Amino acid sequence: MQSLIPWRRSKTTQKQDPAPSRLKYRMQRWMLTPGIRLGLRIGVPFCLVFALGSAYLANEQRRDALNTFVSDLRQSFHDRPEFQVKMIAIDGAGADLADDIREVASLRFPVSSFELDVDQIREVIETLDPVKTASVRIRSGGVLQVDVVERLPVMVWRGRQGLALLDETGAHVAELGHRSLHSNLPLIAGDGADAHVAEALRIFSTASPLGSRLRGLVRIGERRWDVVLDRGQRIMLPAENPISALERVIAVSEVRDLLERDIAAVDMRLSTRATVRMSDNAVQEWWRIRQMNGGG
Numbered sequence: 001m002q003s004l005i006p007w008r009r010s011k012t013t014q015k016q017d018p019a020p021s022r023l024k025y026r027m028q029r030w031m032l033t034p035g036i037r038l039g040l041r042i043g044v045p046f047c048l049v050f051a052l053g054s055a056y057l058a059n060e061q062r063r064d065a066l067n068t069f070v071s072d073l074r075q076s077f078h079d080r081p082e083f084q085v086k087m088i089a090i091d092g093a094g095a096d097l098a099d100d101i102r103e104v105a106s107l108r109f110p111v112s113s114f115e116l117d118v119d120q121i122r123e124v125i126e127t128l129d130p131v132k133t134a135s136v137r138i139r140s141g142g143v144l145q146v147d148v149v150e151r152l153p154v155m156v157w158r159g160r161q162g163l164a165l166l167d168e169t170g171a172h173v174a175e176l177g178h179r180s181l182h183s184n185l186p187l188i189a190g191d192g193a194d195a196h197v198a199e200a201l202r203i204f205s206t207a208s209p210l211g212s213r214l215r216g217l218v219r220i221g222e223r224r225w226d227v228v229l230d231r232g233q234r235i236m237l238p239a240e241n242p243i244s245a246l247e248r249v250i251a252v253s254e255v256r257d258l259l260e261r262d263i264a265a266v267d268m269r270l271s272t273r274a275t276v277r278m279s280d281n282a283v284q285e286w287w288r289i290r291q292m293n294g295g296g
Contacts (some may be wrong), residue, residue: 073219084110085142092148097130100137101146106129115136123145129172155197156182157246158189170197190219203227206246209254224269 030036047067048066056064086109088096104124107116118136124286125134125146132151139145151173163176165185172194186204193200200217207214207227224246225242227235235243245268253259258276267275 013214020138040113065272081111083113085113085116085138085144086110087142088144088146090146090148093131093146093150096158097128097148098151100128101125101148105146107144110142116144119146119205130174132171137258144186153182153185155200156187157188159194160191164194168201170194187216188216188219189216192222193217193219200225200242203237203246204245207250209250210259213259229259231262233259236265236269237266238269238271241271248274 038257052172057066078295088105088109088282093101100237104127105119105121114214116138118124118138119145122136125131125136125148130150131148133149133178135147137145151167151171153173154168155166156176156179157164157166161291163179165176165182167173168278186200188194188200203217204223210227213229215230218226220226220227220236224239225237225248227237229235235246248259249266249268252274262281263276264279265280267277284291
């Protein structure tokens with residue numbers, strides 16, 4: 001009967017404590033720290049890869065082989081047909097200017113688009129005198145597109161180096177071999193005249209009533225203008241308010257035919273007083289008449 005009684009655990013048997021030990025608890029808490037978890041997830045693999053990479057690249061031959069492989073891979077990517085620029089298209093420029101642009105660009109086609117610095121090409125093109133602005137871009141089809149805005153010559157400047165064309169800002173456009181090539185443009189002369197093109201244009205506009213008699217303007221002492229007319233006549237304008245002085249001369253001439261008389265110059269340098277200088281023929285005639293009256 002005793003064998004039928006179910007076995008029971010002795011009261012003296014001790015149960016195992018489920019709580020972790022103090023060291024294990026501290027380790028678990030330490031592993032739950034965000035910095036430690038991040039270091040184990042990222043830092044350890046990174047250090048391992050870095051160590052292996054450093055060991056691999058410690059050999060000079062392996063470094064050279066890796067550099068060659070990367071260079072060949074990059075070059076093969078750059079040389080793909082879809083990245084090749086095969087020609088240049090220039091819009092807004094004349095034939096001569098287009099040839100100059102091709103020359104200064106110095107491009108040999110085909111060339112990879114990765115090897116083209118469009119900003120540098122634009123800056124080089126804008127150094128040409130006839131170019132006011134330029135834009136450079138690569139468009140589909142492997143074409144380097146250059147759009148140019150040319151400077152428009154508005155005046156001929158006779159300087160120490162010869163004749164030159166200037167735009168409305170006084171910028172140099174091109175050399176001019178002969179005046180007859182742009183006989184329709186007004187003429188200015190003298191040192192520093194190119195720096196005062198805007199003022200010269202206003203003077204030419206004011207002098208329009210003089211018509212075909214107007215020959216041009218001469219910059220005197222780099223501070224004022226002389227209006228040159230036919231028959232050797234000059235209107236000497238002041239440094240300040242030359243427009244109003246010229247308007248006064250033209251008004252007097254329209255009323256009294258001042259510029260139609262035998263005079264050499266009208267001096268307006270003193271704003272309070274205009275001085276008329278007679279020509280040599282007029283002076284001789286005046287002396288002749290005076291002697292005749294004196295003798296009579």
